[in-house]
Amino acid sequence: MNTSIVGKQFELTDSIKNYVEQAFENLEKYSLDIISGRCVISADEKQGKKGFVVDFSLNLAKKDTIVIRHKDKDLYAAIDAIVERASKVLRRHHDKLTTHKNKDDKKQNALDDILETNAPLIDGVDEIVPTELELYKPLEIDEAVRILKESKDQFLVFNDMEAKMRILYKRKDGKLGLF
Template sequence: MNTSIVGKQFELTEAIKGYIEGGFDSLSKYSLDIISARAVITADEKKGRKGFGVELIINLAHMDTVVIKQKEKDLYAAVDLAVERAKKVLRRHHDKVTAHRTKTEETPSVKEVAEKIDGVDEIVPMELDLYKPMEIEEALEKLKESGRQFLVFNDQEAKLRVLYKRTDEKFGLY
């Protein structure tokens, strides 16, 4: 990472340069490809008040340039706030790049997951017959005939229900 520290209307000391370079070094922890970082320090005096302005310009590969401007009465406070804001921007970009799925990576379907699982009981995707409401007795008969462990259906009041076989050979209803 190329770094540049410039003072406008202000003479930079080695202590200030070292402090700003330490702030730049803390930005490298996000593992982003930072091409260059530049700090422009200005001293302002308006209405008898002294103040300092810090402008950080960070060039990233494959991303637009990040520009952060911060003004404070104290130079070190201005540098700290500007570096914290830069960390926030870089952290958000890092999280976006590493944690979030891109649009090309879609959630796999049940069938795709079933095909990828080796050594596990076979997963068979099924369509649910939820379209017409059923009486509980009708669902019980359908479950007995099918030999399955459970049946999902809508009852006459349009509630989603689950009828299942228990281990004691009785049936349960959610």
């Protein structure tokens, strides 16, 4: 993870930099693909009251950027509050990835369960039998025409010599069509 720690209107000390770097390292425990992290610390003085504003942003792969801003009189308290909020967001995202199965996986598992049973699904309905598709070498159009004429099929799906998927079909008038 690339980290960047910047101080605006405020000089960063080594202890502050180490504290923020340790905070970034603590967020890596969620095993998410964190691309980069940026922390901008700025001094904020309004109406004679001194304080700090800490902006914290995390860039996640395949997800939006997480941006958190916190104001506090104590710099370390502000950093702790931001790390806690970032941990909560990352934990939720991590839990979604680890506990919720993908909908496609559920569908595939259900289909596999159905195909494994040997009994018909419903009375009067034929059993579903899985079959392997045969992979053919690319065909020339003349060869595909010959194959379709010799068969009783209405159409033939094949890859031509340019690796394009083509469909050759019999029309009602007896001629052949190519799509």
